[in-house]
Amino acid sequence: MKNADMAGIFEQMADFLEIRGENPFKIRAYRRAAQVIEHLPREVATMLAEGEDLKALPGIGEAIASKMAELVRTGHLVAWETLRDSLPEGLSTLLEIPGIGPKTAYRLATELGISSVDELEQAILEGKVAHLFRLGDRTAQNILHSIRSMRRKDQRIPLGQALPIVEEILSALRPLPGVRNLVPAGSLRRFRETLGDIDLMGTADNPEAIIRSFVSLPQVREVLAQGPTKASVILSGGLQADLRMVEHEAFGSLLQYFTGSRQHNIALRTRMQKKGLKLSEYGITDTVTDRLEKFSTEEAFYARLGLQYIPPEIREDRGEIDLAEKKAIPRLVERSDIRGDLHVHTNWSDGAASLEDMARAAKALGYQYLAITDHSGGLGIAGGLNEERLLKQMQAIRQLDERLEGIRLLAGIEVNILADGRLDLPDGILSRLDVVVASVHSALNQSEAKMTRRILKALENPHVDILAHPTCRLIGQREPIAVDLEAVFQAAAQHRKILEINSMPDRLDLQDISIYRARELGVLLAIDTDAHRPEHFDLVRFGIGMARRGWCRPAHILNCRPLEEVLSYLKRDEASRRTG
């Protein structure tokens, strides 16, 4: 049983209990547990096998810990099955419709016998829903509307698709007269890999005018709601975007509130409640004097709570509040820490730009070094390099490197890991390169055991330096390969290999919780772009976002180190392999 499945079951437990009108705090406990499990950096099954006490996890007590153990041991949860069987069928499906909560779902199921979205649609059209007590025609039409818009769009979209849209909107609104602040909040600001909607926050002298401009942007397909300080719209891609404007003085608490995460805010408010402080988007209220204090910046807001500033990417209620109290939040990696890129392509293989163009683009960014790592040729990847062409390219790289001032070019390769774990270039030529990036591009459907052996074998090769996009996932398109990541991390730590954080927005691979775990195990990481054209260098911000979500400091990232240290790491690595 994987963590994601287990989290799903506890989430459903919460839904079922809510439908049955159980204690709301019990329900919340199950939801919290589901969140915690979903974001664990290790599999629960592994933790149990190693004799760890699940009750040590936040939000997990006696009852839920034993249910988790039951799931791992038997693959079943009797309590969940009993609950499910006690309720009408199809309730979970109805709950997925926005605007339908547990109460409404239960009444639709029991009073009208509805068990699917199609049946619900039919019932609305026949006017049955509008006749239920406390549900009028208006509500019925709204439900119908959400059913139809739900069918139109896929739920969450990748960060990389959303960000350009957001930036377009921001650059249209920011120059308007009177605008003082305008920024994204929500999961976008926290750099979550997918988004359900877009939240924008702002302050302006004339908020209503900004709202009006927002709803009349060309990207807006439909206006869901529009008031003097808030509007919700559907963009042409089907994505929902909300804009909220507040007074300048309250911007800090607004931004904090809507950046979330929900779990972080709940933890924060619970804690401050005990100190007599009530937190909201308007500010902080002293519950004794009932006086509201406003904050124009997030920094001031956290400071008033006696906390160090907490970067948005780690606001997930995973211990950051305790650390902020002790002023011990780590200094997370930033873009300005990045000194080079160790995985890029050129038109020698499937890239779009020449060696020189890529090199100059990297230099323009102030990078100290750039590794050229085109594809190896064995597997039909467009223009992959065979041994002969690789030798020619090495020569071209060395020549260009001599000619170019201010940046060091490293000769490398992205070599395929074949189905049996061998590489598709011989050791002889790999040993002459500055850096060897290895990755899986074929036979993606292997069993977990086979795939794990395959990758471990590649990591045992003394010439391999970096394992690129370790799970091979494409967000929303291709599932990650089946692989025992814990074993990969341990092998990487043992052989002192580097794991990649691939910045391509549709990859983001490793993902945040894996980065967290790899770092914990002492694995060195590299934030690479896998750039295929100069503009791709900018994508590094996505990799940085992931690394920050994994609590990485610059010390955890190889390409935050200066050239000499990178070279000596790669070389020392080789020396240690020879002796070992």
Add this chain to the structure above:
DNA sequence: GCCGTTTTCGGCCCGACTGTTTTCAGTCG
């Protein structure tokens, strides 16, 4: 169901909006 520098029992985050209502339940973020 979880949790504890007020507590092993008695609490548990906060506010807005909507639609249906003459005071509020349900849903959402």
